[in-house]
Each structure stands twice: as C-alpha cells, then as structure tokens.
Amino acid sequence: MSFHPNDIRRRGQAANLMVAGVLGFLTIGFFRSQVVQHQKYALQSETNRLRELPLPAPRGVIYDRNGKVIADNVIGYSVSVLAQKEDTLRAVLQRLAGTINLTGPQIEQGLRRFRRAPARPTVIIPDASFDVVSVLEEHRTQFPGLIIQSSPRRFYPDGPVVSPFVGYTAEVSEAELAQPAFAEYKAGQQVGKQGLEREYESVLRGREGSQFVEVDARGRIVRTAGARQDLIPIAAPPLYTNIDLDLQRFVAGIFGDSLQGGVVAMDPKTGGVLALYSAPAWDANRFIGGIPAQYWDSLRNDPRRPLYNKALQGQYPPGSTFKLATTVVGLETGAVTMNDKMPIPCTGGMQYGSRYFRCWDKRGHGYLSLHDAIAKSCDVYFYQLGLKLGISRLLAGGVQLHMNEKAGIDLPEERRARWPETTEYFNRRYGKSGWTQSVVLNLAIGQGENSQTILNMARFYTALATDGTAAKPEIVRRNPDRVKMMNLTPQQLDEVRGALVGVVQGGTASASAIKGVQLAGKTGTAQSGKFVNGVELNHAWFVGFAPANDPKIVVAVMIEFGGHGTRSAAIASKIIQAYLHVAPIVDQSSVEG
C-alpha cells in the first residue's frame, strides 16, 4: 500500500481533476439544454401543457335588399371531448352515453372525427340542447376532458321560406376534406353545403379563433382561463342580396302545403333575383348540426321530392311559353311579321305527313295573325311557322336564345337547360332516317326534345321585357351582366310585348289581369308524361312581366302537374301584384292551351 504523502497528493489532485471535469461536463450539458436550446424546449413544454380549442367564428349575416335578415347566427352549444388516445375517448363516450342520450352512430362518428384530427378536441354533439348542456355541467367532474363551448349556430328566421336559395351549413365531410379546395378546413368545422351558403362559402366563413386550456399529462383539463391569451374569432362580413324577403314570403305563402312547383322572380333590368322558391321546401334550420334521421327519411320518401330544387334543377318541357322563342326566331329571320297569317287555317288541328297534329282548342282558331296566335296560343299557327323556319333555323335560333345553357345564377345547384344544338342530335338519337321534319312541329310549340329550367325561362323573358338583352340572374348584388340575345328592332319588341299583353287582355290568361297595371306574359300547359286514369297530367306554366311598358319584374311560375297554364298565370299575377302593390281585376273567365 503506497501512502506516501506525495503519492496521496498526486492521486488527490487527479481525483479533484476528475470530479471537477465531470461536473464541468455536466454543467456544459445543462448550459446547452437550458440556455442554448431553451427556445426549443420551452416550446415543447408549452405544447405539452396547452391544448388549443377552436372558437368558431360567426358566419356572415345574409340580408335581403331591404336589410331584412335571411340568415343569422344564434348562440348554440357544442360538446367536445379532449382525449389523447382513441381508447380513452371511447371509454369517455361510453360513460357519457350513460349520462346523456348518445347513440351508437354518434359515438362512431366521434371516433372518426378523432382519427382525422387527434390534436383537436373531438366534437361529439355539434349542436347540443340546453337540457343536455345543463345535465353535463352537473356531472362535469366525472368527465375531465369534457369541453362545453358556446358557439355561434346558423339560424334562418324564415326557415323553409328561404331554404331553396340559401341552402344550409353542416360539418365539413370526410370526402370534402380530401379535396384540395378544403385544404384550410379542419374536421368538425362548419361549411356551406348548398345554395348561397355554399356558393359564397369563402365570403361567409369567418376566421376561427382559439382558446387555450392547460392539461396535465393524462389530458385532464386543469385550467381553462388565463393559460394563454385567447385568439378572438373574427366574424365574416355580411352578404347583401337582391332577394325581396317579403316577396319570397308571399310566394311561399301562395304555394302553401298543397302545391308543388317553382317560382323565379327577377328584376329584368338588373337581373337581380327577387324571389326563388321551390315547393315543397325543407326547413334549413333542421339541417343545422346534423339532420335528424326521421326528418331526412320523410324528405327523401316524399313523392313531391322536396330535396329536388324545382326552380334550379327541374327540367320541364316549356310548353307554350316557348312559342315566344319560335316567334323571335321567325321575326329575326324575316320569316314572319306580327301581322302575317299562315296558309292553313286552324280547324282544331292539321295534317302533316301521316300524322294529324292537334291544336289545344278543338273548336279551331281560323285564320290568325301572329299577334293573335300568341294571344290565343294557337298550335296550328306555330306548327306552320316551325315548318316555315325549318328544323335547322329553329335549332340555331334556340341556341342563340341560350335554350341549351345555364342561366348563370350564383347558386351551385343550377342545371343546364336541354335543347338540341343541331340536327346531329336527332341523327345520333334516332339514326339518320329515324326521324322526320315533323319534330319541328313539336319543337315550335315547346314540346319534344326541349327541357327548360324555370330560371332559364325567366331569363329569356327578361330579354323580351327589355331591349332584347337578357340579364344574368344574380342573388347577390353585383354589377348587372347582360347578353344580347335577339336582333329585333325596338318596334318589333314592342309588337311582341303587345301580343303578350293580349294574352292577359282577352287571351288565355285574361283572368289574371291586374287593375292599373298592364301585365304581359304567356301561359303554357306542358305534357308531363305522367298519366292518371289514362289522362295525361300537365305542367302549368306562366312566364310574364309587368308593367308591360316598363317592366319591373319578370316572374316564371311552374306548377308540377298543375293542369292549365291559367293556374300559374293566376299565381304569377298575385306575385306581381304583391311586388307592385296593386289590386287585381276580377274579370271574365277564360280557358287556354
């Protein structure tokens, strides 16, 4: 054993050096973590303890042209659960189901939401009732990850009255989230699903805020206030529309519960849509926060098809309302003038080839000018006009009148109107020898291979009501956008309008005249292809405008299986009266075709 003082001092120095060296090394290690990398660890520590709860922003309020509210926000409650693992969430949900009414599908949906965004609180009930909220508040301590937030909820004061154009909002779907357009969306957020809500989603969507809560290692919420400054959600700006809510309510009132069909009312000068309705309508308020299954089934199984927007998606043969298109093509090409008569008088029908083509009025109209043929809606006249124009010219004219296009309204549901662009269509469909010129007879009176939307017919009549330029229908106020549709002189247009006035004054729609206002328009009774007891049901059309000399409103009304066009004319007349604030004339009755 070597314990000479010198040896001991040497070893002592070595030991001290070793001790100081190791402690110095550890000090450097701590300096590196605590000073050099402090930012990184401070952030991780914050991430550990803070959970971000989204604070949904109120969507933009939608107003009508007079500042009345179409879509608003009210206070709602959402129930979420903050969990770290799917198993934990499942256990919490199963316990929750013992306290409140939570269905199996709701639990499954919650778990799916968790899988898509595990870091965010999982929304369990997006729109909880006050009863549910108060029960949960009572049992709050049993559910440490439970979050009850008051969040803005969409509300439509007029419910079903506005749903045909306003649409609804709902939670963004998995399919949507997969699309690049929804890159900025997170699971659980609300998104516009139809109508204006969808079309103007980017405008109506506010900027989501955040609240921070402090959680412990097991994800239990320890502190909700003051963990970190909240980010206040930013509400979206309001959306102003051309809709006249009073008129829209009036329209919905006329339809009531019994009628089915659609209405479009437009300002012919600006293209602003004053009213757009489809009956029967559904209640957008019941769609918010998840559609109750029972309600959804009742809508889906309703034979009147409420989910199908008749004003935007419905494609119907336009019937006699289309005769004005034939007229315009005839006038444009110089084939006829308003005073020209056709060689064959109307005797209740005419023979063409091997077939006999009927006029709606078996009594016959005799020899008629074009003016009178419009007023009386004489089919025989228009058969001959169609033959005179020939299939190619009529088809080309229809294309020029945008009968094969969308009207271009700012709503996502609109469907394109159907009109054969050339005779190729018939060759393709029936084969080169499978069809004859006789198709032109049907097309000329608005039957045959012609399916129009109510909206597109309204648009066509805005051109007749003005200088031959059609206004693009717009729900949200923007700059009017007009397209030249027909090359008619102002005089010719006046003559056409005169004929439409004749429809109401002594013509097929004389029952719908309005005192003090000249109403112009055209009835239509279109074959629906649906038979009851061997009798075909007809769609009742009326498209018109008033006052005739300075039109302020164009209205297109279509009642599905409504029978005669006069029925729609009466409705259109009421709508126009309501808009122009005038009283009707009770006149002699009349029939039409």
Next chain:
Amino acid sequence: MSVRRFPVDWPLVIVALLLSTYGISIVYSAGQTDIHTAVERLWKAQAVWFLLSLAAAFAVTRFSVRLIDWLTWPMYAVTIAMLVLLLFIGKGAGTAASSKSWLAIGGFRIGQPSELAKITVVLALAKVLSAYKEPPRSLLELWKPALVVGIPWALIMKQPDLGTGIVFVGFAFAMLFWAGVSWPLLVLVASPVVSLILAFNTKLWGAWFLLLIALVLWYKPYMYEGIFLVVLNVIFGVVSPIVWEKLAPYQQKRLLVFINPDIDRRLAGYHVIQSQIAIGSGGWFGKGFTQGTQKRLAFLPAQHTDFIFAVVGEELGFVGVTLAFTLFLLLFLRVTKIAERANDSFSSLVAFGLLASWFVHVLVNVGMTLNLMPITGIPLPFFSYGGSFMLASWLAIGILVRISAEGRGGRSGPFAV
C-alpha cells in the same frame, strides 16, 4: 463511551446541511402538483428522516475510527445476511416495483438495506486494501477485494438493482485507484466489461482488442494472466450478443432508449424526453420555485425520486443547477482533502470510497435526467426522497467528520483545495 471534545469539520458539515436543505425544499416542490397526490406530504417525512439522520450522524462521530475498523467485519456479515434475506422476503416499490430491494415487516416498508450496504462494503473494502503492504501488481493479488465487493454486488444485481450495482463497481475502482493500483492494471481489470459493451460493433471491438494486446505486451503481467485476460475479452466480445438475447425486453428497451430516446416516445423514452423538456424549458432562472409546469401537470415522472434534479432545472433554471453542482463540488473537494489528510490508510480509503460512492450517484442520476446516462433508477444524494439513503448519506458524513477530526491538520485547512 466517554464524550470527548474534538475538532468538527465545519466546512463539510455546512455543505452537507446546505445540500440537505436544498434537497428537502425540492422534495417539497415536487409534491406541489395541480392534481394532488401523496407526494404532497412526503417532504415532511423527508424532514423527519433528516433529523433522525442528523442524530445518527452525531452518534457516529462518537465512535473512534478504531471502533469502526473493529466493527467492519461484523457489520459486513450483517449486511450480507440482510441481502440474502431480501432475496426471499424483499419487496418492490415505486418505479422498481418488480425488484426486491425493500425490507418490509408486516407490509410496512422499513428501508432499503442496499443503501447501508454501500457504506459497509466501502468499509470492508478499505479494510482489505489497507492490509496490503504494496499496491497489488497482478490480477491474482486482487482476489480478496474482488470477493469482498463481488458477493454483495452479485446479491444486489439479483434483486435486481442495476443502479446500486453500478455504484459498487464505481467506488471499487475508485478505491483501487486510491490504494495505488496502477492504471494499466485497472484498465486490464475493466477490459472484459469494455469488450462486452463494444461487442455490438465489430470494428470498435477490433480496435479495442488491438489496444488491449498492446497494453498487455507493455505492462507485462504474468503470462497466465495475460492469456486469461485476452481469452476473457474474446469470450465477452463474442458472448455479449447472446447475453443480449437473454435480457428481459424492458432491459433491452432501457439500453436502446439510452441510445435513442425517440425509439419509443410514448413508453420508455417518454420519461427522458419529459425530463429534458422540463430542464430545457427552465432557461437561465427557471419557472419559479414550485411553478414548474412539467412537474405540476405530471409530465415529469418520479419527480421526487429519480428525476428530482429535473425539478431543480425546471424551476430554478441553470442558476439553480449550477448552485447544486457547486455544493456537490465543494463536498467532493472537501472529502478528497479529508482522504489526503487521514491518519491511516484505512481512514483514507474509507473517505475516498464514500466520496466515490456519492460521485457515481451524482454522475449517473444527473446524467440520466439529460439523457447522458441510461435510466437506472439511482437516487441523487441529499435530494431524492428516501429515508434509507438520507440516513446512509449522513452516516457517511458522521464517519467523515470523525476521520477528519483524527486526521492531520483537522479542520484547520482552508475550505478550498
């Protein structure tokens, strides 16, 4: 025994008192969590243990070094007996629930005998080493010290308690060094273990093996020893992969996590990562006493025992860490001084052995909180909650006070080196 006045080593006692006070404060803070647990009350128990330990330490200072020397073998025998007994009736606790390190009577845990074994084995090893006339020159001469340390070491590893096992190896090497064993021999003794560790990398092991051959040729041990060592290294280099296969999955995991804590972030690595986050987020001055969020919100595991130093780092920052290191450094330097001035080789070896034991604890525990060392469940002296270890540490202080008093220069020496 007659009460006799003797010079007290106040620098040593004061540093130990400061460390204990610091430690109990941190145990108190460790209990301050947002969701209340039993840890909240443990600082009181720790304070009581501290007072008991002070009394025990005072009692020990009444013992002369001669008496301690004389008591060494009986105490060693009792220690071995207790460790054997533990293998049959030992209980687990806390983070080491599956081991058998606790002595319990009627379900009440009395303490961990291995903490006291750390002292008695130091004493026994010192007694054996001090008996040598000349420092051992060969492996064969080391059989006695190897046996004295090896028996309790094997018993403790059987519990299993890897942390204490490492401490035994640490102070045994330190005491051999202090006894004057030359460093090439120390390297040769350690070589099989190094081979074991390096066996996972063929190139590294190859390099180490060449180095070992060179050392053997230069140091020229007895031929049989040289051959024996080389063969042993080969066996360990080849055997260790097989041993690896034999390890329990959690043991493998601990080693793997040491290499890369991100391997399994949610499980084993989670502890180390949370500890690193706690320390790193403390910054220069910390989040404030009792205010650490990692600790408050239970992200930090074993915050009153194994990871207590992370609480220091999080709440008192780099400043608090440096203060703790300074106190430890002062303690170690003071004990080296005591060892240097000790009256005889036994006292000197005891002093240095106790120092080495503390030092290994500090290095492994603190290194673990920063992922510089593997997780071994080793407590931090004077800080970690635990009665036996507090008692053992203060018994050591008592012994050191006595050695210092009997040594040359006594307390007259300056505080610094």
